[in-house]
Each structure stands twice: as C-alpha cells, then as structure tokens.
Amino acid sequence: MSGVLDAQLHIGTETTYGTAVTPTRSFEPYSDNAQRTHEYLESSGMRAQMETIRTDRRRVVNMGAADSVVVDAQNKGLGMLLQACLADSTIAQQGATAAYLQTHSSTHEASSTSLTVQWGRPPISGDVIPFTYEGGAVTSFELAQELGDLLKLTVSLDFEDVDTDTDSLASAAYPSSTRPYGWDDAVVTIAGVTTHVTSFAVTYDAMVDVDRRFLRGSVLKKQPLRNGIPDITGEIAIEFESTAQYNAFITGTTQTIVATWTGDTITTTYNHYLSVTLQNCQYDGNATPVVSLSDLPRQPLPFKALADGTNPAIQVAYQSTDTAF
Numbered sequence: 001m002s003g004v005l006d007a008q009l010h011i012g013t014e015t016t017y018g019t020a021v022t023p024t025r026s027f028e029p030y031s032d033n034a035q036r037t038h039e040y041l042e043s044s045g046m047r048a049q050m051e052t053i054r055t056d057r058r059r060v061v062n063m064g065a066a067d068s069v070v071v072d073a074q075n076k077g078l079g080m081l082l083q084a085c086l087a088d089s090t091i092a093q094q095g096a097t098a099a100y101l102q103t104h105s106s107t108h109e110a111s112s113t114s115l116t117v118q119w120g121r122p123p124i125s126g127d128v129i130p131f132t133y134e135g136g137a138v139t140s141f142e143l144a145q146e147l148g149d150l151l152k153l154t155v156s157l158d159f160e161d162v163d164t165d166t167d168s169l170a171s172a173a174y175p176s177s178t179r180p181y182g183w184d185d186a187v188v189t190i191a192g193v194t195t196h197v198t199s200f201a202v203t204y205d206a207m208v209d210v211d212r213r214f215l216r217g218s219v220l221k222k223q224p225l226r227n228g229i230p231d232i233t234g235e236i237a238i239e240f241e242s243t244a245q246y247n248a249f250i251t252g253t254t255q256t257i258v259a260t261w262t263g264d265t266i267t268t269t270y271n272h273y274l275s276v277t278l279q280n281c282q283y284d285g286n287a288t289p290v291v292s293l294s295d296l297p298r299q300p301l302p303f304k305a306l307a308d309g310t311n312p313a314i315q316v317a318y319q320s321t322d323t324a325f
Contacts, residue, residue, distance in 0.1 A: 006128050007032065008120035009069070010170040011080055013325070017114045017223040018135035018160040023170040025080050027071050034067035034119055034133055036162050062219050064210075065133050065159040067117060073143065073151040075263040075272040077175035079104075079325035081155055082316055084113040085141045085204065089325060099270035101319045105312035110206045110226040111138060117157065120169050132167040135160025137224040139208055143259075143276060143316075144201040151181040151261055151274070158210040160220050175322070181261040181274060188236065190245070191255040195238060200259050202234035202276060202305070204314055232305035232314050233284065240289035240297035249287035254280040254306060266321060273319050278303075279311040 009032075010023035043057040069081075079102050083089040087107040093100050115136035120128040142154040188197045207228035212221050236257070238245070248255060256279050263272030285302035307313045 003122055006120065006122040008128065008172060010118045010120070010173070012116045012118075012170075013080060013083070014114045014116055014134070014136075017137075018220065020116045020132055020134040020163070020167065023116060023118050024173055025077060026170075026172045026174045027069070027077070027081075028174075030070045032119055032121070033069070034065060034117065034131065034159075034162075036065045037063040039063050062161065064135075064221060065162045067133065067136070067157045067159065069117075069155045069157065071153055072180040073153045073261070073274060074175070074178040074180045075274075076178045076320045076322055078153070078274070078318060079320075079322055080115070081141075081153065082318060083325045084111055084115050084136070084138045085155065085206075086314070086316065087111045088312070089113075091323075091325065093323075094270050094319070097267045097270055098321050099266040099319055100321065100323055101317065102322070102325065104316040104318070106204070106230065106232070106314045107312070110208050110224070110230075112223075114223065115157070117159070118167070118170055128169055129164065130167055130169040132163045133157075133159040133161075134163065135221075135223070137208060137210070138206060139210060139224070140203060140205045142201060142203040144199075145183055145186050145259070145261075146199050147183050149183055151183075151186070158208075158224060160223075179263055179272075181263060185261040185263060186259060187262070188257070188259045190236075190257055195236075197236050197238050199237045200234070202232065202259075202278065202314070205231040205233075207231065230313075232278070234278070234281075234303050234305070236301040236303070238299050238301060240291070240299040245283070245299060245301055246287060246289060249283040249301075252282055254282050257281045257303065266319070270319065272321075273317070275317040277312075277315045277317070278305040279313065279315075280306045280308050282306060 012021040012023035041059040086104040208224035209227040260275040284304035
C-alpha cells in the first residue's frame, strides 16, 4: 500500500516534442502543481422545450496542461532542467578529472528541449498512479535566494497532453550523495565588486506561444515557439552603504551582476558550483534607499537584464560530477 510519502516526480528529455519517453531522473519538488486544462464547446441553438444545455450538446476539449516545479537547487542532477530552460547548452570535462562544467546560455531562440514529466500520485489506498505529462516546454524559470534558506529553482512548464492510461510508473533515479545549495554558499558581485546582499532573485520569461493549434483533426498543440521579446528581470536587496548604486540607477548605467554558489570540492582544483551571470543589467523600477526608525537603511535594486549583441543576456554555469545533462 502506498502513502502520502510515496509522492514522486520523474523527468526525461524527449527526442520528439510530444512523444513521451521513459523518465531517467528523479527530483524532489515541494508541491504538486501539474493541472490538466479543459475547454468546453456548447451548442445552444433554439429548440422546443429547451431546459438548459443538453448533455449531447456539450463537448470537452483537451487543452493540455501546465505545471510549476519548485525544487532546491542541488549540486548534482540539475542539468536536465537547465537545458530545457535556455537554448544553448554545452558540457565539458575539466581536464582529466571527475568535474564536468555545464554552460546554459540564452540566445535569440527559445529552448527546443521538451520534457516528459511524470508525477507519481499515491491514492488513499493502492499503488502509486502515474500521471505522464508530455511535450513539456519551459515558459519561464526563476532562481531565488533568501537569507536562512536554500536556493530555489522554479520552472514553469506548458504541456501538450497528459496520460494516465498506458504509461507505467518510472523507476526512481535520484542522484547519489547530493547537497543543496544555500544562502551560506552564495556570493554576489556587481560590476566585479563583491556586494553584501540580503536576497537575490532572477526570472527569465521565455515569451513563447503555448496555443499553437490548427484545424488539423487534432486538439493537440504544436511545439511552443517564441512570439515576443524575452523578459529577464530580478531584484537584489542591500543595506544602504553609499550612493554608488543609486547613482547607477539615476544614470541608467549597465553593470554585470554575478551570483555564485560554491559547494564541496570535486578535486583539488575544481568545486561543485552554480553561477548566474547577467552581463548587462540596468536598474529598473525604484532603487531609492529607504530609512526607518525600526531597521537599518535598506536599498532595493530591481534590475532588468539587457543584451549587448555579443554576450548571452543570461548564462548559468553548473559544475558537478554529472557526465551528461
């Protein structure tokens, strides 16, 4: 008999959009947010003795599904999600060591990687039931770090379809000996200067069309494609120490922001780490310092990442012992 502690999430990278694969990696999400979406077609033409919509005049239309997966960013096993978030992903062994560096970068295109996501949902009694979501395209993602907490990765997904009839529950495949990144691992630099921040967050909105449907004898959508300008925004919070960042705010100066989480040693030369580089950031919104009688002077630094035509607007580097995404 299964129980609530048997809930599970397994993910695989698809070869063809919308063609489910057997998941090969397992994750530890904080909540189950995957929901199937329906629309309804109703015929309500006039007829004798009409009471309300007839049972044979209402059709259910499958519109796919959506999910928001929230996990702690760990020092292994994250590459599969990161590859689906950004369009250009590479992996390279570092020397002849066990360290492998993944580099995930934004480009003018959205990521073409689609995922099969399987939620194992335990009923009150009986075996865990697999719900298999196929054609999973990332619509946005966020990396967020608060004081006293672990680094959170939130990935929002749109799905072509969901199935509960034919797929069996995937075998659990969790990376071994993992360690989550936390606030004590994090260092943030602004324009190359280490800055003492109290929080950091960045959100990437891929701006993709998730409703590519056609008159083709099927309700299933085609793979989402970019239909707008991606939006990369975030916020840093600091104590108000000087007018340096306020001056950058009022002059519209662009600065490079880098947030790095450094973990355990892989070899003498290489460590586990995750790093986010935002090459050209401009403060956006209100970066005016705030003072009060109940707290130290604070300064919010909301920002927008821009492109310079050469460097990726956002790049995530992830070094681990994973030999593949």
